[in-house]
Amino acid sequence: MDQAVHMLMVPAGDMETLRKFYIDGLGWRSWGPEVPGSLMLRAGTVVIVFVPRDYLAAESGIDLSAVPRAVNAIFVETKADVDTQFAKAIAVGATITSPIRDRDGGLYSGYFADPEGNGWEIVWSPVMRPGADGGLVLATPENT
Template sequence: MNQALHMHMVPASDVAALRRFYVGRLGWSTWGPEMPGSLMVRAGTAVIVFLNRDYLAAESGIDLSATPRAINAIFVEEKADVDAQIAGALSAGATLTSPIRDRDGGLYSGYFADPEGNGWEIVWSPVMRPGADGGLDLKLP
């Protein structure tokens, strides 16, 4: 099963306001570890991740001036699925914006931009993976 997650880019100063709205007013629960300049919220199976725009643009390798407002993250079941999905995207006309790499925490991922300019990350992780309910579960070691 592949599970998509939407990551929105926001200025770091917006995170406190987003927390007040989603957690304080809507009652959504925070999801995952808290990091400076980021917010992860979940209501049922819906997960939204807000990340500092400069950080996400640097991670994705996409030029900040051309960076989309959001980057879609697709979590896959097997590590080899990262390579296969990115190879398929490239053959369909996508552009690789960062190399596929093993990252801290056991993450294995790569970023690409599709022909319409949308940003995508394909991710395999032993920590974050699809949940049986159709949402992403955070599996802490």
């Protein structure tokens, strides 16, 4: 699958401002289920998720000051692919920011930071898949 979602970490109070800018201003459309405190958007084949910084800190167990500005989520085909890609990243110098585990929402993933401090999440999910145009879509009875 190797589909990407770009997650940007923002202060929690910025969501309504961002919603007005991207949806009302740019015409991007909302994507996925409404999650309180988050904003999920789709522009063409790109999915962007705005997540409060304190959420990622709590989810990953790292200090709020160490939360990267952006995390790139890479979706792979199997849980074994998550394990393999994560192990390779650690072997070549990545730092674990949250170990691999089953997460809420049907995700199996782990977070790491590369040597430059960029955030990454390697993900397998039974509830997301690539759409016809290459962007991610939520798996529903209608499109599975």
